[in-house]
Amino acid sequence: MSLEALHRTPLFEQHRALGAKMVPFAGWEMPIQYSGIVAEHRAVRGAAGLFDLSHMGEFYFSGAGAGAALDRLVSSDIAGLEVGQARYGLLCNERGTIVDDVIVYRIAPQHYMMVVNASNIAKDAAHVRAHLSPDVRFADGSMATALIAIQGPKAADILGRLAPAVRDLPSFGITRTEIAGVGATVARTGYTGEDGFEIFLPNADAARVWGALLETGRPDGILPVGLGARDTLRLESRFSLYGNEIDETTDPIEAGLTWTCKLDKDFLGREAIARAKDAGPRRRIAGLVVDGGVARHGHPVTHDGAEVGRVTSGTFGPTVGKNIALAYVPADLAKVGTRVGVRIRERDVPATVVKTPFYRRPDR
């Protein structure tokens, strides 16, 4: 992809001024790091981090049938959402494999927002349109909507100074409020394993809120955080990444996402997923600690010298202080304590299946 074709978020100039290293990601020119991945990772675990996630997609659904339509599209219990609540779930196809993982927010009785992965915006929009009834209005607001996340144990303090209402927002709650004189939609959601918020606002207001949060959070040690630390943070917390742990060749059962599937309701892919559950998965996602090398996406997993699986994500986990990975392995090898190998540069490096998440925040 040529650089000319890349989109820039409304915070591009801010990233440049902060000295960010910019990389192409899902068609966007995004900051991968500012001060360094480990320092940024530690800021989020110990204080707070600020993320520009404006590349992500925001879909809006409205109309009398919106709730019912989303309940058929998404694997989790969308019909049960109250106004002001959000829920994680999956878009699946008839084969019961995963089109995307999303969060659905009910922002008014007949008004919903769905946040989707940047790399899947066009695909998801087509998928959604193909399955919506005419009484539901659908709009792709991705290009007009900025998304700023503030994550970490100090996030509620910092954002709360600018927008006191967010302090009382429950986990997976969403509300309208004002931040630095700007109207915004704030949700208590995130992808780091820490407490935190995601702030949705028009592109034109993004720079003002970004600047206000960095300024307000400075005494607390807030740092801008790039995609590099976003990945190490989510991996320690064992959150799936689309394109790594999940895609259209994986089903929710083997991906460890059975909990997102309400199998006693009707939704796209339900029959196939129910069958996969009854049959039991042949392979499963396992958490690995690798001793003597860093496992990476695509590395083979071995057992007694034979290739048995593949690493989906791997890195050094700065908080757990170990080389960690997620991998698909045969179901009988997914048991905690199983010794396997990860083939790194033609050598089988010892690894052990461990309980996940690798990291759980202390107050949980």
Next chain:
Amino acid sequence: MTVPQDLRYSKEHEWVRLDGDTATIGITHFAQEQLGDVVFVELPEKGATVRQFASLGVVESVKAASDIYSPVSGEVVERNVKVIEKPELVNSAPYGDGWLLRVRLADKGELQKLLSPEDYRSHIGETPGSGGD
């Protein structure tokens, strides 16, 4: 000092410090900055042979693995055990405690194929006299 005067450099961003017929090898400040946080270092054992401009090992940052190319040929007389235990030394002291290998030089003439500090500076796009970072 991001490009010390007393060292020779390779285009692949390794440095060499000469002491008699022993060469100490590491990666440059510029290289560690490009790599980001180093979390794993894989080095050949004492007694192994390295060849000029061939891979001698791997440095892994949080994001990716990078080959390290030996700036000289010779026999490994010591590898830095401290940097294997604390890979972040490559970032914090690339010319000091973050060194990687000591090699007994096979051919001093190879040093002619390396860059002077001035040439390395222009190789990484640093203009003379621009000083540290």
